[in-house]
Amino acid sequence: MVTARQLTGVTGLVFAIGLSISTQSVTQAQAPAAAPAPTFTKDVLPILQRSCQNCHRPGTPAPMSLLTYQDARPWARAIKAKVTSREMPPWHIDRSIGEYLQDPSLSDREVALIAGWVDGGAPEGRASDAPAPRVFPASSQWTYGEPDLIVRMEKGFKIPAEGPDFLPEEVVDPKLTEDRYVKWVQIIPDAHRAVHHAHVYVDLPEGTDTEGLGLGMGSNVGNSMDLIEYGAGNDADLFPDGTTKVLKKGSLFRFEGHYHPYGEETFDRMRVGIKFYPKGVVPKYAVTSHRIRTGVGNDWVLNRERIEDLLLRAGYKLSIDEPSMPTGALIAENPLHAAALLSIPPNSVVQHERFWPLPKPALIVSFQPHMHFRGSRLLLEAIHPDGRREVLTSATHYQQNWQITYKYKTPHLFPAGTILHTVSIHDNTANNKHNPDPTAWVGWGSRTMDEMGHGWTDVAFLTDVQYKEELAKRKAPTTDSRQ
Numbered sequence: 001m002v003t004a005r006q007l008t009g010v011t012g013l014v015f016a017i018g019l020s021i022s023t024q025s026v027t028q029a030q031a032p033a034a035a036p037a038p039t040f041t042k043d044v045l046p047i048l049q050r051s052c053q054n055c056h057r058p059g060t061p062a063p064m065s066l067l068t069y070q071d072a073r074p075w076a077r078a079i080k081a082k083v084t085s086r087e088m089p090p091w092h093i094d095r096s097i098g099e100y101l102q103d104p105s106l107s108d109r110e111v112a113l114i115a116g117w118v119d120g121g122a123p124e125g126r127a128s129d130a131p132a133p134r135v136f137p138a139s140s141q142w143t144y145g146e147p148d149l150i151v152r153m154e155k156g157f158k159i160p161a162e163g164p165d166f167l168p169e170e171v172v173d174p175k176l177t178e179d180r181y182v183k184w185v186q187i188i189p190d191a192h193r194a195v196h197h198a199h200v201y202v203d204l205p206e207g208t209d210t211e212g213l214g215l216g217m218g219s220n221v222g223n224s225m226d227l228i229e230y231g232a233g234n235d236a237d238l239f240p241d242g243t244t245k246v247l248k249k250g251s252l253f254r255f256e257g258h259y260h261p262y263g264e265e266t267f268d269r270m271r272v273g274i275k276f277y278p279k280g281v282v283p284k285y286a287v288t289s290h291r292i293r294t295g296v297g298n299d300w301v302l303n304r305e306r307i308e309d310l311l312l313r314a315g316y317k318l319s320i321d322e323p324s325m326p327t328g329a330l331i332a333e334n335p336l337h338a339a340a341l342l343s344i345p346p347n348s349v350v351q352h353e354r355f356w357p358l359p360k361p362a363l364i365v366s367f368q369p370h371m372h373f374r375g376s377r378l379l380l381e382a383i384h385p386d387g388r389r390e391v392l393t394s395a396t397h398y399q400q401n402w403q404i405t406y407k408y409k410t411p412h413l414f415p416a417g418t419i420l421h422t423v424s425i426h427d428n429t430a431n432n433k434h435n436p437d438p439t440a441w442v443g444w445g446s447r448t449m450d451e452m453g454h455g456w457t458d459v460a461f462l463t464d465v466q467y468k469e470e471l472a473k474r475k476a477p478t479t480d481s482r483q
Contacts, residue, residue: 037120037121037123038113038116038120039117039124039125040072040073040117040122040123040124040125041069041124041126041127041128041129041130042125042126043113043117047106047110047114048066049131049134051104051105052089052104053066053067053134054104054136055089061192061193061232066079067133067134073122076117076122077118079114080115080118080119083110083114084111086105086106086397087397089104089105090104090233090402090404091104091105091404092395092397092404093393093394094393094396098408099408099409099410100406100407101407101408101409102407142186142188142273143186143235143236144186144275145275146275147184147186147273147275148275148276149180149273149276150273150274151172151174151253151272151274152270152271153255153268153269153270153271154170154269155170155269156190156267156268156269157170157259157268159194159259159261159266159268160261160265161261161262161263161265162261162263164261165196165258165259165260165261165446165447165448165449166259167256167257168257169254169256170255171203171253171254172253172254173252174247174251174253176247176249176250177249178249179246179247179248179249180246180247180277181244181245181246181281181282181283182227182239182244182246182247182275182276183238183239183244183275183276184237184238184275185200185227185228185236185272185273186228186236186237186272187200187230187236187272188235188270188271188273189257189268190266190268190269190270191259193262193264193266194260194261194262194266194268195257195259195260195268195270196231196258196259196260196448197230197231197403198229198231198255198256198257198258198270199227199228199229199230199255200226200227200228200253200254200256200272201225201226201227201254201256202224202225202226202227202247202252202253202254203223203252203254204223204224204225204250204251205248205251206223208223208248208250208251210223210248212286212461213286214286214287214288214290214459214460214461215288225245225289226288227245227247227253228272229289229368229456230270230403232402233403233404234368234403234405237405237458239287240365241283242283242285243283243284243286243363243365243460244283244286244287245286245287245288253272255270255272257270284466285462285466286460286461287458287459287460288458288459288461289456289457289458289459290356290456290458290459291370291454291455291457292354292356292380292420292421292422292454342443342444342451342453343441343443344374344426344428344442344443344451345441346428346439346440347428347430347438348428348429349376349427349428349429350426351423351424352423352424352426352453353421354421354424354454354455355383355419355420355421356419357417357419357420358418358419358420360416360461360463361463361464362414362418362459362460362462363411363413363459363460364382364408364411364414364457364458365407365411365457365460366405366406366407366408366456366458367392367393367455368403368404368406368455368456368457369393369398369424370403370453370454370455370456371398371426371451371452371453372400372451372452373432373434373435373449373451374426374432374435374442374451375425375451375452375453376426376427377394377397377398377424378395378398378422378423378424378425378453379393379394379423380392380394380420380421380455380457381420381421382412382418382419382420382421383418383419384414384418392412393406399434400448411460413467413470413471415467420455422453422455424453424454426442426451426453428440428442436449
């Protein structure tokens with residue numbers, strides 16, 4: 001028998017439960033609906049198309065294709081790990097410094113979308129949400145269309161399955177009968193996997209007029225210029241309108257491949273393709289590639305005898321009591337760096353610096369850091385004539401497997417006397433997962449087991465008049481089309 005007090009208690013409990021359920025229903029009704037989980041077709045595929053599929057597709061060295069859901073789904077967790085750690089897509093610089101052309105890096109929102117897609121079970125989504133598939137040229141074809149000139153190695157090189165790195169050269173006559181101006185240039189090797197990097201140099205005929213080419217400055221001290229470098233992530237150079245690399249008539253192409261045996265015998269006859277500006281069009285600025293490798297400071301103080309010898313052999317007249325190394329002195333780069341102090345002791349993290357005072361006003365078009373396995377970070381900064389320092393690019397997570405050229409959206413403009421300064425950091429410890437042997441003492445050398453620490457820069461040198469014109473153009477107020 002239920003007493004009145006018990007009944008009252010039960011009624012109150014029922015009322016309380018009902019009130020609670022009613023309150024929860026109201027609260028749930030008022031709460032905004034949860035955002036739908038990201039899907040592959042709607043959210044992830046557009047990101048992959050923009051930033052990943054250039055490499056991740058059939059016929060490329062990438063380990064998997066990411067063209068379709070069926071391609072990508074088995075790799076979902078690996079994709080999340082790579083993008084959240086910002087290992088992929090390869091863009092190993094501080095994203096807060098500068099603006100660049102062809103920047104594939106992901107925004108924080110895009111990283112969050114990919115992570116949310118994986119955490120939500122990696123659903124495919126509706127086929128109607130998918131953008132149209134991208135159409136790519138084959139990896140053996142040209143990125144920007146058909147070139148006007150294709151020059152291929154005539155003999156080529158056999159790469160054994162095993163053995164040390166080697167850097168052979170082959171000279172080919174491109175049969176240039178007149179001066180031409182390069183709009184874009186691209187290298188395609190046959191043996192992608194064996195090529196650590198490669199260059200095509202242009203050797204000019206004796207007596208060639210090199211006025212305005214930017215030669216005889218920086219690392220370009222001979223009668224040749226670097227046309228293009230090939231490396232993973234960098235096989236084609238497209239020059240903005242008004243800029244070019246100049247090919248002088250009668251020049252020879254010198255192919256130099258850095259080959260790294262990888263366990264399979266192969267053969268390489270790389271080719272270079274060039275698209276020219278139309279005949280009659282003469283671009284305003286000639287671009288030359290320079291390594292910031294001219295040493296000052298410690299090279300002189302601690303290694304003076306060898307550096308003095310190199311300077312004297314290069315034709316510089318030095319006093320016996322010269323107090324410091326001439327900052328404008330130029331020496332052929334390989335002899336200089338064989339003598340320079342790039343010393344990386346075992347189990348250590350070491351910093352080296354290089355300085356290059358610009359001999360003329362210049363536009364800095366791009367920057368490519370170059371080190372090997374111990375390379376960790378490489379920074380490029382400008383020290384202005386007034387002492388102000390400006391970081392241009394900071395490669396904070398350098399990886400030697402990627403030779404990426406960072407092309408400035410707006411080339412940096414500097415007066416003569418501005419010092420380009422690089423700081424390279426090598427991690428020769430077990431904490432560096434790329435380090436093959438932290439117990440080795442490493443110095444400068446061309447093998448991948450040796451080290452380098454320099455920055456490639458594409459530079460267009462200007463006359464004083466051109467510099468003033470460019471400076472005035474940049475200071476002029478922009479016109480707002482909405483007014």
